[in-house]
Amino acid sequence: MARATLGREPPAFFRQGPSAFSRLLVFSALALLVMVADARFQVMQPLRTALSVLLYPVQWLAMRPMLLADAAQSNLKSLTARESSFEVLRKQLSVQSQRANLAEQLLLENRRLRDLLALQQRLERPALAAQVLYDAADPYTRKVILDKGEVQGLHLGAPVLDELGVLGQVTRLFPLVSEVTLITDRDHAIPVQNARTGARGVAYGDTSTHADAMELRFMAANADVAVGDLLTTSGVDGVYPPGLPVARIEKVERRTDAVFARIYCVPLALVAGAMHVLVLPPLGEAAPARPAPEAKAARTGGRR
Numbered sequence: 001m002a003r004a005t006l007g008r009e010p011p012a013f014f015r016q017g018p019s020a021f022s023r024l025l026v027f028s029a030l031a032l033l034v035m036v037a038d039a040r041f042q043v044m045q046p047l048r049t050a051l052s053v054l055l056y057p058v059q060w061l062a063m064r065p066m067l068l069a070d071a072a073q074s075n076l077k078s079l080t081a082r083e084s085s086f087e088v089l090r091k092q093l094s095v096q097s098q099r100a101n102l103a104e105q106l107l108l109e110n111r112r113l114r115d116l117l118a119l120q121q122r123l124e125r126p127a128l129a130a131q132v133l134y135d136a137a138d139p140y141t142r143k144v145i146l147d148k149g150e151v152q153g154l155h156l157g158a159p160v161l162d163e164l165g166v167l168g169q170v171t172r173l174f175p176l177v178s179e180v181t182l183i184t185d186r187d188h189a190i191p192v193q194n195a196r197t198g199a200r201g202v203a204y205g206d207t208s209t210h211a212d213a214m215e216l217r218f219m220a221a222n223a224d225v226a227v228g229d230l231l232t233t234s235g236v237d238g239v240y241p242p243g244l245p246v247a248r249i250e251k252v253e254r255r256t257d258a259v260f261a262r263i264y265c266v267p268l269a270l271v272a273g274a275m276h277v278l279v280l281p282p283l284g285e286a287a288p289a290r291p292a293p294e295a296k297a298a299r300t301g302g303r304r
Contacts, residue, residue: 115163127278142185165245165268193234216263
């Protein structure tokens with residue numbers, strides 16, 4: 001009994017069924033038979049259908065991470081493309097906005113030039129067109145610099161107009177540029193005439209009320225002056241031609257204890273935004289020359 005136990009053959013108690021090699025042959029033949037039968041008669045199709053139904057939830061769960069990754073990548077690409085498109089559209093909008101602003105500025109400048117040309121045609125005197133380069137550096141004065149000077153034929157004291165009215169007077173002359181003192185400068189004075197009543201006065205630059213204002217001084221407290229009256233050049237100073245619009249009455253203050261009224265005016269010209277102007281020769285150049293002293297004495301003696 002001991003010898004049988006020490007041998008290589010297992011005891012009779014552990015012997016069960018055919019050997020492993022036999023089972024391999026049987027199952028291989030069975031598998032080959034099933035494959036041939038399925039290829040010819042589709043006998044395994046119901047089993048495959050049932051297995052696909054049973055495994056679909058597992059397949060669906062296994063595909064979720066990949067699908068979510070694809071969706072996130074697609075959204076990221078779409079967001080990047082939209083940001084790029086938005087940046088392009090923003091740049092195009094900025095360019096269009098600049099073009100629109102430039103077009104509006106050109107339309108305004110064209111309209112002002114047309115009005116200035118119409119004014120030049122109405123004037124019976126020669127006029128020289130000029131452009132405002134920049135404002136003077138002194139912050140306490142109201143002066144601008146023109147791109148025309150003595151070489152182009154400008155003279156000291158020449159009146160300067162824009163399309164709306166009198167702008168100022170040439171007070172400093174250089175070969176290629178000139179300095180114009182605006183009518184709102186506190187040291188500038190211009191003889192004016194009330195277009196409604198014909199009363200003459202003198203308008204001075206005044207910055208006490210606001211930046212670009214004028215004051216009609218030395219008018220009696222009971223003078224016939226009303227808000228809205230138009231003031232034009234009187235022409236008595238020998239500089240400005242008569243009839244040019246200067247300002248409009250904005251406010252009149254009358255006091256019983258004052259001899260003169262306080263009359264505030266608003267200039268009609270674009271003193272703060274003029275770009276193109278007309279420069280006229282001073283009125284004194286077109287005036288006839290004064291008679292010689294001998295001729296004047298002869299006329300006086302003749303009358304005696």
